[in-house]
Amino acid sequence: MNKSSVIIRFYKLILIGLFYIIPNLSHAIVNIFACEPEWESLAKEIGGEKVKTFSATHANQNPHYIRARPSLISKAVKADIIFCSGASLEVGWLPLLLQKAKGSVQSGNDGYLMASEYVKVLEKTMVADRSMGDVHPEGNPHVHLNPHNISLIAKELTKRLELIDATNQSFYRSRLDNFILRWEEAINRWEKNSSDLKGMQVVIHHKTFSYLIDWLELTEVASLEVKPGIPPTASHLKGLLQQFKSKSPDVIIRTPFDPGDGSMWLSEKINTPAIIMPYTINGNDNSADLFALFENSINLLKGAFNDQ
Amino acid sequence: MHKTKLAASVAIVSLFFGNFALAAESNKDIDTLRAEIQNMKQVYEKRIANMEAQLGRVEKKRNQSPVSSGKKAPTTSSRRILSNSFNPSVGLVLNGTYSNFSSGTSEIPGFGMGEEGERGKEGPAIGESEMNFSASVDDKFYGSLTSAIVNEDGADKIELEEAYLQSLPGLGLPTGLDIKAGRALWKLGYLNEHHAHTDDFADRPLPYRAYLNKAYNDDGLATSYVLPTNFYSEIGGGMYRADDFPFGTADGENTSWSAFARVGSDIGNNQSWRLGGYLLSGDSKTTGRKSNEDAVIFKGESDLYVTDLRYVWAPTGNARNKEVIFQMEYFKRSEDGTYDDTENSTGEVAFDDTSSGLYVQGVYKFTPRWRVGARYSKLFSPDVPTGLVDSNLDSKNFDPRAYAGMIDWTNSEFSRVRLQYNHEKLKDGQTDKQFMMQYVISIGAHGAHAY
Numbered sequence: 163m164n165k166s167s168v169i170i171r172f173y174k175l176i177l178i179g180l181f182y183i184i185p186n187l188s189h190a191i192v193n194i195f196a197c198e199p200e201w202e203s204l205a206k207e208i209g210g211e212k213v214k215t216f217s218a219t220h221a222n223q224n225p226h227y228i229r230a231r232p233s234l235i236s237k238a239v240k241a242d243i244i245f246c247s248g249a250s251l252e253v254g255w256l257p258l259l260l261q262k263a264k265g266s267v268q269s270g271n272d273g274y275l276m277a278s279e280y281v282k283v284l285e286k287t288m289v290a291d292r293s294m295g296d297v298h299p300e301g302n303p304h305v306h307l308n309p310h311n312i313s314l315i316a317k318e319l320t321k322r323l324e325l326i327d328a329t330n331q332s333f334y335r336s337r338l339d340n341f342i343l344r345w346e347e348a349i350n351r352w353e354k355n356s357s358d359l360k361g362m363q364v365v366i367h368h369k370t371f372s373y374l375i376d377w378l379e380l381t382e383v384a385s386l387e388v389k390p391g392i393p394p395t396a397s398h399l400k401g402l403l404q405q406f407k408s409k410s411p412d413v414i415i416r417t418p419f420d421p422g423d424g425s426m427w428l429s430e431k432i433n434t435p436a437i438i439m440p441y442t443i444n445g446n447d448n449s450a451d452l453f454a455l456f457e458n459s460i461n462l463l464k465g466a467f468n469d470q
Numbered sequence: 471m472h473k474t475k476l477a478a479s480v481a482i483v484s485l486f487f488g489n490f491a492l493a494a495e496s497n498k499d500i501d502t503l504r505a506e507i508q509n510m511k512q513v514y515e516k517r518i519a520n521m522e523a524q525l526g527r528v529e530k531k532r533n534q535s536p537v538s539s540g541k542k543a544p545t546t547s548s549r550r551i552l553s554n555s556f557n558p559s560v561g562l563v564l565n566g567t568y569s570n571f572s573s574g575t576s577e578i579p580g581f582g583m584g585e586e587g588e589r590g591k592e593g594p595a596i597g598e599s600e601m602n603f604s605a606s607v608d609d610k611f612y613g614s615l616t617s618a619i620v621n622e623d624g625a626d627k628i629e630l631e632e633a634y635l636q637s638l639p640g641l642g643l644p645t646g647l648d649i650k651a652g653r654a655l656w657k658l659g660y661l662n663e664h665h666a667h668t669d670d671f672a673d674r675p676l677p678y679r680a681y682l683n684k685a686y687n688d689d690g691l692a693t694s695y696v697l698p699t700n701f702y703s704e705i706g707g708g709m710y711r712a713d714d715f716p717f718g719t720a721d722g723e724n725t726s727w728s729a730f731a732r733v734g735s736d737i738g739n740n741q742s743w744r745l746g747g748y749l750l751s752g753d754s755k756t757t758g759r760k761s762n763e764d765a766v767i768f769k770g771e772s773d774l775y776v777t778d779l780r781y782v783w784a785p786t787g788n789a790r791n792k793e794v795i796f797q798m799e800y801f802k803r804s805e806d807g808t809y810d811d812t813e814n815s816t817g818e819v820a821f822d823d824t825s826s827g828l829y830v831q832g833v834y835k836f837t838p839r840w841r842v843g844a845r846y847s848k849l850f851s852p853d854v855p856t857g858l859v860d861s862n863l864d865s866k867n868f869d870p871r872a873y874a875g876m877i878d879w880t881n882s883e884f885s886r887v888r889l890q891y892n893h894e895k896l897k898d899g900q901t902d903k904q905f906m907m908q909y910v911i912s913i914g915a916h917g918a919h920a921y
Contacts, residue, residue, distance in 0.1 A: 220739055222787030227883075229789070229919045231742045231782070232702035232734025239646045239696045254883075254919040261612070262646055262696050265639040268609070391882055393838045419788040421838065 192327050195237055195267075197246035197256065198225050199443035200306040201277065201315075203452050205245060207341050208319050212330050216241075221445040224419045226251055226391075230258035238263045241273070242326055245319065248276025249283060249303035272325045278303050280318045281311040284372050293389075306442070307374035309349045309456055316341060348453055356460045362467055365402070365434070367394075367416035367425060370441060374459065383411050386424045394424035406432045413466040417441035435466040558605030558613075559915035563667045565597035566909050573902035576894065578676075580851035580865025581825070582761030582768055582809070584683030584715045585622075589894075589904065590673060596621070597908070600631065600665065602915070609640035616665070631655070631665070631687060646696035653689045656708060657730055658748050659776040659799045662686055664920065670795070670833045671876055672890045672908040675847035677801040677827030681774055683715035686750065688726065701735040702744070712752040716772055716803075718759040719752075726752020732778075734921075740784045744921060748776040754807070762813070762862050769818070770807010776800070780921070793835040802826040805852075811861035819857030826850045831874075839881065845874040870896040885911045 192213045196202035202217035209215070216237050219225045225247070238244065238259035244267045246252050260268060267273035283301035305311045320338040324331045360379045364371070367386045375382050384402055386394040406428075414436040416425050422438070429436035439459055440449035449455040569592050576589045590597070604614035616632040634652030637643060655663045661678055662685050674684050692708025707729035712719040717726050732746030751773040758769040778799040785792045803825055808818040829847035836842070851865035858864055872895070878888035892904035 220787065222739075223784075224788055224790040227788075227790040227919070229782070229921050231736070231921045232732075232744045233736045233742060235696055235704075236699065236702035239698060250916070253916045258918050258920060261636070261638070261648065263639060264645045265642065268639055419790065421791050 192242045192323065193240050194243045194245055195241035197244075197252050198306075200452065200455070201245045201247070203443045203455075204312065204316055204319060205243075207452065208316055208334060208337050209323060210333070210337055212327065212333060213323070221418050221440070221442050221449075224417075226254065228255055230255040234259055235262055238267075241267055243267065243273045243275060243319075243322060245275045245277075247278055247303045247305060249278035249300040249305075250298040251278075251303035253298075266326075272322050275319060275322055277311070277315045278305050280314050281305050281308075284376060285369065302369055302372045304370045305373055307371060307459075308377040309345065309352065309452075310377070311373065312452060313342060313345055313349075316345070344453075348456070352456055352460055356464070359460075359463055359467060362413065362463065363411040365411045365414040365428070367414075367420040370417050370420075371415060371439065374439075378460075378463070380463075386414075386416075386420075386428070393421070399424055399428060402428055403431055406434075410434045413437060413463065415439050415463075418445045435469055437462050437466055439463075558603045561600075561602040561604075561912060561914035561917065563598075563600040563602070563665070563910065563912045565599065565667050565911075566595065567591075567597055567672060568594045568907040570905040571902055572904070573900055575900070576896060576902050577862075577900070578680060578849070578870050578896045580854070580863060580868070580870075581680040581849060582759065582766040582863065583680060584761050585763070586684040586715075587679035587682075589902070590906075598629075598631075598666065600667065604915070606638060607635070610638055611641070612636045612638050644695070646698065647693065648695075649691070649693045650708075651691045653687055654692070655685055655687045656690070656692055656710070656728060657694060657706060658682075658686055658728060658750055658774075659746070659801070660778040660780055660797060661799070667910045667912070668917075668920075670797075670831065670841075670843050670878075671845055671874055672888055672906045673874075673892070675799075675829035675831070675845060675874075676849050676870060676872055676896075677799065677829060677847065680827060680849055681716060681801050681803055686714055686716075688712065688714035688717070690725075692728070694730075701733060703731070703733045705729075705731045710752070712754070715761075716750075716754070716759055716774065717752045718754040718757045718768075721756050724753040724755055726750065740787050741782065742921075743779070743781045746776075746778045748778070750774040750776070758810075762811075765811060765813035766862050767810045767812070768805065768807055768821070769810075770805060770821070772803060772805045772807070775802045775804075782921075789835075791835075791838050793833075795833045796831075797833075798828065798830040800826070800828040809855075809858060809861075809863055811858065811863060814861040816857055816861050819855055821852075821855060821858075823852040823855075825852040839879055841878050841880070843874075843876045843878075845872075845876075847872050847874075866898050868898040870894075872896070883917070884913070885909070 192209060194205040194209065194213050194215045196205055196215060196217045198219055199217045199221055202215045205213055205215045218234050219228055239262050241263055244263065246256060264273065278300065283305065286301035287299050316338060320334050323334045356378050362380045363383045364375060364380045365384045365386065366382055369385065369390055384405060388395055388398045410432045411434055414425050414429050414434055416422065416438055418438055418441060425436040438446070439462060440446045440455055443449060443451065443455060446458065448458040567590060569590055571589065571592050598618040598620050600616055600618050602614065602616045607613050613635050614632060618629045618631050620627055620629055630653060632654050634650050634654040637649045639645065655665065657663050661669065661674065662682065666674065666684065678684055688710035690708050690710030692706060694704055694706030697703045697705065708727065710726045711722060712724055712726035728748065728750045730746060730748040732744060734742065734744030736742045753771050754769055758767040760767055776799060781796040783794040785794065806822045809821045810816060810818045827849040829845060831843060831845035833841055833843035848869060848871045850869050851867065854864045873893040874890060876888055876890040878886055880886045888908045890906040890908065894902040894904065896902065
């Protein structure tokens with residue numbers, strides 16, 4: 163017997179052994195793999211102690227540009243629900259993870275939950291030529307910044323949890339009811355509180371705030387990125403300077419993961435506050451959960467508006 | 471729509487007033503008129519009914535998308551969005567270089583070099599233009615084909631880089647296990663499973679050129695399994711035809727095989743790493759491994775051991791803006807067989823020795839669009855049996871080494887331009903200063919950000 167066939171046998175033995183040794187863990191707890199912190203937070207609201215959550219990205223990461231790094235593969239393998247924004251936001255890495263994940267979390271199954279499939283998506287385009295930048299024909303994927311969307315998605319998540327973990331149906335249902343009650347109350351408060359922001363002129367960095375702008379009826383007057391996904395250039399910024407010569411906008415907003423130089427430069431030149439919005443959970447010190455995220459976002463906008 | 475509305479209102483009005491006007495007429499006339507009016511009434515009633523139905527439909531539609539008071543509330547959309555609406559997804563990669571070499575020749579004596587392992591073409595040249603078609607076949611299988619159009623000896627040829635079928639989780643294999651069959655860039659070290667256009671440098675490092683003729687993509691079958699451990703760990707292996715470099719057995723009886731294991735994890739929020747060990751083993755007994763333009767033939771067994779390490783750090787947390795990537799691979803090859811250098815008529819000379827090679831590289835993205843990188847690669851030559859002295863396999867105890875520095879500009883996820891300088895000392899007394907300019911663009915399906 164030659165050396166290589168001995169190694170093959172040894173290798174086969176290890177493989178076979180591993181299949182039998184690995185215990186078939188029962189679903190004591192539902193593993194939720196969230197692509198973004200906002201979905202992890204929502205999963206916690208509905209799932210409580212019956213779920214174990216993980217977020218693939220944190221507030222300082224641009225969720226479009228991360229890699230399918232080793233830890234994500236190992237988390238995805240164990241996931242019972244993959245909960246993401248969808249609409250191509252995670253197109254660069256989620257497919258790689260799904261290849262290794264369970265059959266029950268594949269597209270079309272109960273464990274596959276893409277938030278953008280359950281809300282009205284903004285900025286859908288019929289034609290998406292890449293000369294327009296990184297535009298996705300499915301529309302803008304940053305759906306979580308309209309709180310009404312959160313309600314819709316919370317309901318869908320509850321449905322999925324009830325299907326996957328039927329023994330705890332009433333648990334999830336009552337947590338949803340409780341959440342919706344508090345959430346709708348908060349929405350009413352926010353909408354009342356922010357009525358004076360209507361029409362506020364906003365300069366954005368990237369189209370990450372479209373849903374917030376749409377909800378609060380702000381006016382988006384310019385974007386620092388030349389085109390979606392194409393970083394700001396000097397000539398583009400100079401063009402903006404020209405645009406705002408006669409009338410300054412009310413605020414320049416960006417996420418914690420957008421580079422600040424363009425924002426700050428323009429802010430100084432046109433004497434307009436540039437603020438970092440939390441964008442998602444833990445985007446700053448005052449956005450530890452979904453309630454705080456919206457509360458803080460509105461307060462920041464109001465602060466900038468009243469500063470004028 | 472407007473026309474029907476108008477006609478209907480005229481009819482209603484005329485019916486109303488018509489009754490008064492006609493009161494004085496004779497019975498006969500009245501009867502005729504009555505019949506006429508009855509007729510008209512029927513016609514217009516039908517039209518009105520149609521209109522009401524239409525209106526109802528419009529109203530129903532509007533109710534489905536309720537307009538909220540004040541603030542905008544979104545509505546549920548029943549549309550299912552699929553990530554890959556095109557079936558199959560098609561991608562094109564175009565790649566071109568302009569190179570300038572200071573040395574007329576570039577040889578690596580001591581190592582039988584395959585054609586792809588040699589340095590690129592001088593002057594303007596297009597590299598491999600790749601075409602990729604891929605799609606989930608159904609719920610159980612995924613298929614992908616990548617062909618490269620390359621220019622070899624003045625003729626454009628189509629090379630099949632990859633054509634494989636991969637199992638999807640829907641097949642019902644244990645979670646984390648997949649099987650791939652066909653031709654693929656198999657899991658062997660870091661770079662091998664990646665297409666060259668995703669590399670951080672314009673050319674592959676010395677060990678890949680010498681040991682794998684750039685990449686190993688034999689025909690075969692492989693499996694890999696992500697273990698259900700808390701950190702990432704994956705094992706796998708495969709059986710291949712042993713037809714591709716570094717093998718050469720076209721009879722299909724003597725196969726080559728591989729095995730690997732790798733682990734990886736995160737360090738805090740912004741750092742991650744992966745470490746792997748790989749083995750590729752096989753025979754080149756019949757036709758042999760041909761190198762140096764078919765002048766050198768190796769027949770026998772060869773084992774290749776590879777270790778790779780990759781470490782990625784995003785200093786600000788956001789890899790889009792700043793990123794540091796450190797990567798190294800170490801190769802060791804042991805060969806047992808015969809070498810025949812037909813150019814120097816050595817005859818079949820027994821060879822039983824090992825050689826090794828490594829490269830270490832670092833890439834730093836300092837703004838979203840700009841990256842700089844440096845790479846050092848080296849080969850450790852094997853001893854030369856007396857029968858091979860002064861042949862292509864005589865390294866004269868010289869260990870080839872190469873230094874590379876690059877800067878690249880990435881306009882979007884789909885386009886990149888690179889400048890690279892190589893300083894190569896591959897042979898005693900031969901220094902090759904290489905200057906390269908490269909562009910890589912991709913069109914079509916959104917590529918994956920593999921680790």
